[in-house]
Amino acid sequence: MQGQLTTIEDHIIQCQHEHPTATGEFSWLLSGITLATRIISAQVRRAGLNDILGETGMTNVQGEIVQKLDTLANETIATCLGYRENVGIMVSEEDDEPRILKEPSAKAKYIVLFDPLDGSSNIDVNVSIGTIFSILQCRDGIASGRSLDHILQPGARQIAAGYVIYSSSTVMAYTAGSGVHMFTLDPSIGAFRLQRENVVMPKSGKTYSINEAYRMQFPKGIQNYLDWVKTDEAGDYGLRYIGSLVADFHRTLLHGGVFLYPPTKKAPHGKLRLLYEASPLAFIAEQAGGAATDGNKRILDKVPTKLHERTPLIIGSKAEVDRVLSFWKL
Ligand code: P6P
Numbered sequence: 001m002q003g004q005l006t007t008i009e010d011h012i013i014q015c016q017h018e019h020p021t022a023t024g025e026f027s028w029l030l031s032g033i034t035l036a037t038r039i040i041s042a043q044v045r046r047a048g049l050n051d052i053l054g055e056t057g058m059t060n061v062q063g064e065i066v067q068k069l070d071t072l073a074n075e076t077i078a079t080c081l082g083y084r085e086n087v088g089i090m091v092s093e094e095d096d097e098p099r100i101l102k103e104p105s106a107k108a109k110y111i112v113l114f115d116p117l118d119g120s121s122n123i124d125v126n127v128s129i130g131t132i133f134s135i136l137q138c139r140d141g142i143a144s145g146r147s148l149d150h151i152l153q154p155g156a157r158q159i160a161a162g163y164v165i166y167s168s169s170t171v172m173a174y175t176a177g178s179g180v181h182m183f184t185l186d187p188s189i190g191a192f193r194l195q196r197e198n199v200v201m202p203k204s205g206k207t208y209s210i211n212e213a214y215r216m217q218f219p220k221g222i223q224n225y226l227d228w229v230k231t232d233e234a235g236d237y238g239l240r241y242i243g244s245l246v247a248d249f250h251r252t253l254l255h256g257g258v259f260l261y262p263p264t265k266k267a268p269h270g271k272l273r274l275l276y277e278a279s280p281l282a283f284i285a286e287q288a289g290g291a292a293t294d295g296n297k298r299i300l301d302k303v304p305t306k307l308h309e310r311t312p313l314i315i316g317s318k319a320e321v322d323r324v325l326s327f328w329k330l
């Protein structure tokens with residue numbers, strides 16, 4: 001399907017024989033996300049021209065200062081998904097509680113979880129930012145009204161996951177369990193066009209991505225890894241850290257290497273959120289042949305205990321993730 005004009009919606013429907021979730025209703029759901037991210041992309045591109053840079057003066061449930069574009073992105077996604085009759089519950093990094101759009105039912109069976117604008121502290125300095133999303137299915141047989149019972153599922157149960165990076169171009173990557181596929185937004189037609197099918201993460205890569213300013217707060221094993229990468233034995237490792245998870249992950253997916261956000265004294269359980277950051281990116285990483293762990297457990301096996309649960313995250317090429325673990329677990 002390369003070359004011809006294949007939109008993401010076409011792709012889902014054309015592949016539906018490959019996996020059960022890619023039915024027309026799934027394509028309809030995903031079109032709500034692509035519509036929202038097209039609107040967000042347009043706003044991000046004009047951020048310096050409209051009065052949407054800077055802070056709202058509010059603080060979110062994460063204790064982070066909310067940027068104007070955070071709020072805009074959050075409400076845009078909520079509005080676009082609100083028109084999808086098959087979405088029952090929405091979970092956002094920006095919302096204290098889940099939004100119950102419709103009581104979970106055979107019809108309103110999907111749960112969409114998202115970080116509407118990850119890396120938003122970088123907005124004002126024109127650094128790449130992104131949207132991350134995860135799609136779960138409501139569980140059968142659970143009494144309605146107990147939304148957390150539907151939401152707190154391990155990442156291995158995701159129906160689909162993806163991200164959109166707003167950078168020199170706007171690129172969406174998604175998986176529905178049959179490989180990772182990448183699309184570039186073509187502003188001239190307002191559609192995401194197929195760029196690459198079945199993206200494979202390089203099996204290894206000498207790029208490590210971590211905020212070394214926290215070195216003294218990391219576990220000793222991580223400090224030992226950070227010493228090792230600088231030795232002649234390791235060879236020519238390079239450090240790349242954008243400080244925007246979606247951008248650091250996108251580079252890792254395409255070029256290989258490893259991204260690390262270990263526990264720190266300030267964030268003893270890690271800084272990144274399990275349900276709508278680590279889990280969706282772990283699904284993509286594994287579908288592309290990579291790996292993702294919290295240092296003890298595969299990210300996709302972790303059963304969340306609360307909505308905004310945080311987790312340490314080591315994600316990237318399998319050989320590099322295994323190498324980090326070999327130092328951490330010494
Ligand atoms: P630090 C952005 O605020 C974010 O949530 C991720 O996008 C990014 O990977 C991380 O935090 C950066 O955190 O502590 O290095 O500034």
